[in-house]
Amino acid sequence: MPNIAATSPVPLTLDAVEALFNLPFSDLLFQAQQVHRRHFTANQIQISTLLNIKSGGCAENCGYCSQSAHYDTPLVRQGLLAVEEVVNAAKAAQAGGATRFCMGAAWRQPTANDMAVVVAMIKGVKALGMESCVTLGRLDAAQVSDLKAAGLDYYNHNIDTSRDYYDKVVTTRHFDERLATIALIQEAGIHVCSGGILGMGESRRDRAAMLLELATLDPQPQSVPINLLVKVPGTPLANAPDLDIFEFIRTIAVGIILPRSYVRLSAGRESLHDEAQALAFLAGANSIFYGDKLLTTANASSDHDRALFRRLDLQIEG
Ligand code: SF4
Numbered sequence: 001m002p003n004i005a006a007t008s009p010v011p012l013t014l015d016a017v018e019a020l021f022n023l024p025f026s027d028l029l030f031q032a033q034q035v036h037r038r039h040f041t042a043n044q045i046q047i048s049t050l051l052n053i054k055s056g057g058c059a060e061n062c063g064y065c066s067q068s069a070h071y072d073t074p075l076v077r078q079g080l081l082a083v084e085e086v087v088n089a090a091k092a093a094q095a096g097g098a099t100r101f102c103m104g105a106a107w108r109q110p111t112a113n114d115m116a117v118v119v120a121m122i123k124g125v126k127a128l129g130m131e132s133c134v135t136l137g138r139l140d141a142a143q144v145s146d147l148k149a150a151g152l153d154y155y156n157h158n159i160d161t162s163r164d165y166y167d168k169v170v171t172t173r174h175f176d177e178r179l180a181t182i183a184l185i186q187e188a189g190i191h192v193c194s195g196g197i198l199g200m201g202e203s204r205r206d207r208a209a210m211l212l213e214l215a216t217l218d219p220q221p222q223s224v225p226i227n228l229l230v231k232v233p234g235t236p237l238a239n240a241p242d243l244d245i246f247e248f249i250r251t252i253a254v255g256i257i258l259p260r261s262y263v264r265l266s267a268g269r270e271s272l273h274d275e276a277q278a279l280a281f282l283a284g285a286n287s288i289f290y291g292d293k294l295l296t297t298a299n300a301s302s303d304h305d306r307a308l309f310r311r312l313d314l315q316i317e318g
Helices: 014-021 025-039 083-095 112-127 141-150 175-187 204-215 245-257 274-282 302-312
Strands: 044-054 100-105 131-135 154-156 191-193 196-198 223-228 262-265 287-289
Touching: 014 025, 014 204, 014 245, 025 245, 025 274, 044 083, 044 112, 044 262, 083 100, 083 112, 100 112, 100 154, 112 131, 112 141, 141 175, 154 223, 175 191, 191 223, 196 204, 196 245, 204 245, 223 245, 245 262, 245 274, 274 302
Parallel strands: 044 100, 044 287, 100 131, 131 154, 154 191, 196 223, 223 262, 262 287
Antiparallel strands: none
8 A cells, every 4th residue: 555645745744735735826836737747647637427316305414505404495306316317317428428427315324225226326337338436425334335346436425624614514414424434435445536615614724634634544535526615595605705716726736635636626616717727727636527517506518618628628538
């Protein structure tokens, strides 16, 4: 197993990561692009497509989420989709260039019946020759083992923010419970996709602490989604102050403390101008969610994305 600290350009301490954040903006981006090119092919982007397989009614109270049953949001609830519908959506995503199909369900933890359906979905996606990813909430060891046996490639389980800020965002679960599910996934040999959300009122030190938490997982997550808060009416964070876009870009750049992880622009991308997305790619983001809808919020349109890739000479990986 590689020594994770040895691959980071700075020591994995909070002060050192914060010092990286504090570099002059151009120095930080220059360093980020250099580190990125040591580990990835330049100008390549991986695209994933995300489908919500069950929406709303979730028992957790994540303060940013339209799917929580605790808040009155505009979301229309939707029960678990049929396997055939999901596999057809995966085929369409594959035809559009996606190499990975991600399925998200709004559960605190899936039941045995839920698991049987999700396992069939994973097998259906794998039979197409695509990578599969699911996000289902917390899991026990037996459920992780079922997902592994189905051939699951990635499990998404975000840590959302820093340990210290976590209870400002969600109180129905604890930070360590997130880490416990991630540990089960890692032990089973399933790749971990874990990141967070920026713009929830957290400080720069919180953002540094969140990335540090991810960087000290062993192994580091293979995929790190960085979301920009989408302010959903009815949620506690509906009126959170805007995050300076350059702070968002800085956070992506500091992602070089996980130098081998794909950094994915996720929720909130539709609110980024093309210029901001170009800066994010320069800072080392090399993966996006592609498709017109991202779980329950709008996403940048596929046509617009393709045009942007052409303008920036980005090649789709895969
Ligand atoms: S983020 Fe996930 S766990 Fe939290 S309320 Fe939304 S669906 Fe539930």
